[in-house]
Amino acid sequence: MAKSEKRALVTGAAGLIGSHLTDLLVREGWKVRALDNLEPQTHRRGKPAWIHPEAEFIHGDIRDRETIATALDKIDIVFHQAAYGGYMPEISKYVHVNSLGTAQMLEVIREKSLPIQKIIVASSQAVYSEGAGICPRHGLVFPTVRPIEQLRKGDWEVHCPICGAVTKSAPTPENAPVGGETVYGLTKVDQEKLVLLWGKQVGVPAVALRYSCTYGPRQSIFNPYTGVIAIFCTRLLNNLSPVLYEDGRQTRDFSFVEDIARANLLAAETDKLDGLAVNVGGGKGVPIRQVAQILSKALKIDIEPEARGEFRPGEMRHLTSDTTKIRSAGYKPQIELEEGIQRYIDWIRSQSDIRDYFSEAEQILKSKGIVHRVEVGNA
Numbered sequence: 001m002a003k004s005e006k007r008a009l010v011t012g013a014a015g016l017i018g019s020h021l022t023d024l025l026v027r028e029g030w031k032v033r034a035l036d037n038l039e040p041q042t043h044r045r046g047k048p049a050w051i052h053p054e055a056e057f058i059h060g061d062i063r064d065r066e067t068i069a070t071a072l073d074k075i076d077i078v079f080h081q082a083a084y085g086g087y088m089p090e091i092s093k094y095v096h097v098n099s100l101g102t103a104q105m106l107e108v109i110r111e112k113s114l115p116i117q118k119i120i121v122a123s124s125q126a127v128y129s130e131g132a133g134i135c136p137r138h139g140l141v142f143p144t145v146r147p148i149e150q151l152r153k154g155d156w157e158v159h160c161p162i163c164g165a166v167t168k169s170a171p172t173p174e175n176a177p178v179g180g181e182t183v184y185g186l187t188k189v190d191q192e193k194l195v196l197l198w199g200k201q202v203g204v205p206a207v208a209l210r211y212s213c214t215y216g217p218r219q220s221i222f223n224p225y226t227g228v229i230a231i232f233c234t235r236l237l238n239n240l241s242p243v244l245y246e247d248g249r250q251t252r253d254f255s256f257v258e259d260i261a262r263a264n265l266l267a268a269e270t271d272k273l274d275g276l277a278v279n280v281g282g283g284k285g286v287p288i289r290q291v292a293q294i295l296s297k298a299l300k301i302d303i304e305p306e307a308r309g310e311f312r313p314g315e316m317r318h319l320t321s322d323t324t325k326i327r328s329a330g331y332k333p334q335i336e337l338e339e340g341i342q343r344y345i346d347w348i349r350s351q352s353d354i355r356d357y358f359s360e361a362e363q364i365l366k367s368k369g370i371v372h373r374v375e376v377g378n379a
């Protein structure tokens with residue numbers, strides 16, 4: 001017998017997280033409506049075969065009012081995953097898709113008095129400016145983004161905002177300051193604030209899940225602004241070295257996509273997270289250089305990563321999620337990085353024509369001033 005009779009709308013359901021979430025919900029007995037506009041940057045070959053056949057698929061844009069009204073009809077829970085991501089220079093598109101798209105969805109629900117029972121919105125660790133740090137004198141501090149002048153000198157460290165000492169990375173709790181240091185990050189703040197505020201106003205439970213770096217099978221191999229694991233993997237498969245920004249010792253917290261899908265299901269089923277912005281991650285900081293090494297070992301392609309003294313202003317040095325809150329609601333990530341990477345590799349090996357879209361993207365990022373280089377003499 002089905003465990004649930006609930007009806008879900010998953011937006012962005014053709015994407016990495018949305019598609020795995022759809023699979024999980026269908027498996028759990030939910031009726032799923034899957035909305036996606038098949039953003040060409042992510043889906044260069046059109047509709048992917050992995051969209052679950054039992055989900056009702058709507059090919060449409062979150063920005064279109066009629067589409068959203070149709071998609072929301074007879075839905076209990078909304079899992080809002082659709083977003084425009086990455087480091088693209090199209091500022092207004094982020095605001096349109098992420099901020100305006102979300103605002104409009106909420107407006108439609110209220111206008112039509114739709115009986116939505118809960119909204120879960122995909123937020124991101126990109127809402128933080130920099131990961132928390134431990135200062136030898138001041139203990140836990142929340143440093144701001146590193147100034148570009150500092151990065152130009154090749155000083156990658158995160159300094160204490162009070163005394164300037166070098167800090168050591170610490171897990172970042174949800175009450176760290178949010179603001180976002182990229183346009184994408186800014187719109188993720190918008191999305192979570194809009195949904196949480198609106199939920200409180202109208203009495204609909206809402207949860208914003210701040211995902212850490214998510215990876216896994218189906219992560220777009222076309223979108224060059226996708227996650228670092230997908231980028232390094234396609235580079236290696238094209239016999240090119242993974243390119244490390246800064247010195248490669250920056251750390252990230254990785255989540256396997258199925259764990260993120262499980263976090264969404266948990267947020268739907270428990271009321272412990274209602275009204276909150278919650279970190280979802282593995283709670284472990286892994287140096288990016290190590291990610292490149294795990295990948296090259298798993299792929300058996302022996303190419304060393306390369307640090308060219310390049311950096312992206314606004315990028316965090318370290319981010320490890322403090323996952324106390326979601327763990328206390330019952331979340332436990334199940335897939336370790338090595339296993340998840342192996343699952344990703346098994347999948348990518350089954351894909352044809354894995355071109356290196358990264359080199360092309362890199363040129364755009366450089367010409368638009370998004371990737372910088374340390375000044376001569378400082379590298």
Ligand SMILES: NC(=O)c1ccc[n+]([C@@H]2O[C@H](COP(=O)([O-])OP(=O)(O)OC[C@H]3O[C@@H](n4cnc5c(N)ncnc54)[C@H](O)[C@@H]3O)[C@@H](O)[C@H]2O)c1
Nearest residue numbers: 012014015016017037038039061062082083122124211214
């Ligand atoms: N992957 C990560 O590391 C990560 C980390 C933090 C947060 N997130 C968030 O999780 C969510 C899902 O990300 P993902 O990694 O699955 O990305 P993805 O690009 O694989 O999936 C996003 C999907 O949304 C769709 N989409 C984009 N614009 C749309 C629009 N205007 N209308 C309808 N559909 C649209 C795309 O076609 C795509 O299928 C996003 O909100 C993202 O910001 C992802």
Ligand SMILES: [Zn+2]
Nearest residue numbers: 135138160163
């Ligand atoms: Zn200090």
